[in-house]
Amino acid sequence: MNNKDEILTYNILVEEFRKQDRLIAEGKMEKPQRIIRDFTPEEEEIVKKGYTLEMFKKDMLEKYGLQ
Numbered sequence: 322m323n324n325k326d327e328i329l330t331y332n333i334l335v336e337e338f339r340k341q342d343r344l345i346a347e348g349k350m351e352k353p354q355r356i357i358r359d360f361t362p363e364e365e366e367i368v369k370k371g372y373t374l375e376m377f378k379k380d381m382l383e384k385y386g387l388q
Contacts, residue, residue, distance in 0.1 A: 344350035360368065381387075 341350065345352050
């Protein structure tokens with residue numbers, strides 16, 4: 322994505338958030354709930370054992386032959 326696309330995307334998002342805020346203030350829309358995702362117990366164990374994002378990326382690149 323080039324800088325012009327990033328600026329355009331940012332401007333579109335700002336405008337959409339303004340519309341959303343206006344609709345919430347007018348009572349025509351409820352404020353979206355925040356989405357929170359926790360680790361499953363299995364995922365938490367993997368992280369606690371020291372498995373990093375870099376290790377994951379390396380494994381996926383090797384697994385799918387994208388090196």
